[in-house]
Amino acid sequence: MKEVQVVTDSCALLSEQEKEDLDVVVTPVLLNLDGRSYRDNVEISHDEFYRLLRSGASATTSQPYIGDVVEAFKSSLDRARQVLHISISEGLSGTCHNAMMAARMVDDARITVFNSKTICGAQKYLVEKAARLAKLGRGVDEILSSLRDSISDMQSFLIAVDFSYIRRSGRLSRTAAILGSILKIKPVLRLNDEGTKIEKYGLARTMTQAVDMIIDSVQKRGADAMHRFYVCHGDDIDSARAAAGRIKDRIQGAIVEILLLSPTMASHGGPGCITVHCIKA
Numbered sequence: 001m002k003e004v005q006v007v008t009d010s011c012a013l014l015s016e017q018e019k020e021d022l023d024v025v026v027t028p029v030l031l032n033l034d035g036r037s038y039r040d041n042v043e044i045s046h047d048e049f050y051r052l053l054r055s056g057a058s059a060t061t062s063q064p065y066i067g068d069v070v071e072a073f074k075s076s077l078d079r080a081r082q083v084l085h086i087s088i089s090e091g092l093s094g095t096c097h098n099a100m101m102a103a104r105m106v107d108d109a110r111i112t113v114f115n116s117k118t119i120c121g122a123q124k125y126l127v128e129k130a131a132r133l134a135k136l137g138r139g140v141d142e143i144l145s146s147l148r149d150s151i152s153d154m155q156s157f158l159i160a161v162d163f164s165y166i167r168r169s170g171r172l173s174r175t176a177a178i179l180g181s182i183l184k185i186k187p188v189l190r191l192n193d194e195g196t197k198i199e200k201y202g203l204a205r206t207m208t209q210a211v212d213m214i215i216d217s218v219q220k221r222g223a224d225a226m227h228r229f230y231v232c233h234g235d236d237i238d239s240a241r242a243a244a245g246r247i248k249d250r251i252q253g254a255i256v257e258i259l260l261l262s263p264t265m266a267s268h269g270g271p272g273c274i275t276v277h278c279i280k281a
Contacts, residue, residue, distance in 0.1 A: 004134040004143060005080035007072055009064060009095050010040040011088040011264045012123045013232070022131035025072050027064040029088075029095060031263050033057045039068075040263055049263045050235040050271060059267040063095040069102035073111055082140045083111040086127050086147070090115040091196030093264070112140050114147060117195030120262055121230020121277035122154050153227070153280035155218050156191040158198060159210045161236075162270035186210040190217075198268075211243045211276065215250050218278045225253030230277040232261040239274055247276075255281075 007025040008014070019026055028039040031049060034057050038044035053059055076083045085103070090096035096115050103111035116123045126147050133143045188210050190201040201217075204210035218227075229247050233240035237258070244256040265275060 002080045002134070003137055004082045004084050004130075004140055005076040006127060006131045006134050007076055007083055007085040008123070008127045009088055009099075011093070011095070011119050011262045012086070012127045013120055013259050013262055014124060014127065018128075022128060023135070024127060024131050025076055027068050027072050029064055029093070029262075029264055030062045031267075032060045032062060037062075039065075046260055046263065050266070053263075053266065054235070054271050059263070061093075061264045061267050063093060063098040066098055066102050066105075069099055070105055073102055073106040077107060077110060081110065084130060084134070084140055084143060085111065085113045086116050086123065086130060087113060088119050088123060088264070089117050089191070089195035091117075091194065092119060092191075092198070112144070114144060115195070116147075117151055117193075118154060118156055118191065118277070118279075120156070120232045120265060120275055121257065121259060122156055122279045124230065124259070125228050125277075125279050125281075126150060150280045153222075155221065155223075155278045157201065157214045157217075157276045158189040158191075158265070158269050159204075159207065159214075159274040159276070160187050160189065160269050161207075161272040161274075188213055207239055207242065207274070208246065211246045211274075212250075214276050215247060219251070223278050224251060225255070226281055227254070227278050228281045229254055229256040230259060230275075230279075231256060232259045232265070232275040232277070234261045234266040234269060234271045234273040236272045236274070239272070243274055243276065 010028045028042045031038045085099045087096035099113045130143050186204045188201045189198045231240045231244045240258045247256050
């Protein structure tokens, strides 16, 4: 029996191959599209999700079915002494609280729920790190210590291109959203250090200026090639590649991974949005 089984939610953006290679159990968040609910990437693919989003479908997300999480915990405890669940930021979703409830229903003495305080690329890094340590036979306490070291130095940003999605979130007024759309301004939002809310950070005229604004911010806080960078895109691979290239140009030796953005964030940022994540490696 293995020591620790790592579990996470689908916001961590693991591919099917990565789930298998890392031996990670993933519970899907729920996507709500025009009144119908789907398990993320199980009952609806990301390609289909973006097709519907671009066609005007109204999209929201919610935490996984608690029954799915309970079953994931039960099956994990059949083959591991402990379970470590790494959740999307508690401040952005009820998923973390949902996992805590499921842990109490199963065996909370053997299940640890860890609030990643982040999402998408940075969450993916934490899950991968935990899974690799688990494969080496490390215990929960040692893995948690390593994860806390990484989250002490991480930043996440969102660049939106469709102001209507930002306006729905309440972060811009209707007037500001209309003016922004007319002027083709790119709003830059930042996840605060506590991971509790996404805040307005700045405005840029172009995507390149927006990416440079983010790079300036992470460099001021010491980001270098010892950090991992992720560029996640809302179905706009060209913009993602350009952003990744800009990071590599300005931060020598930087490793940048490009990922298709999870529907959880795309539902709020809109199609074409970009997120940039930086985390201590």
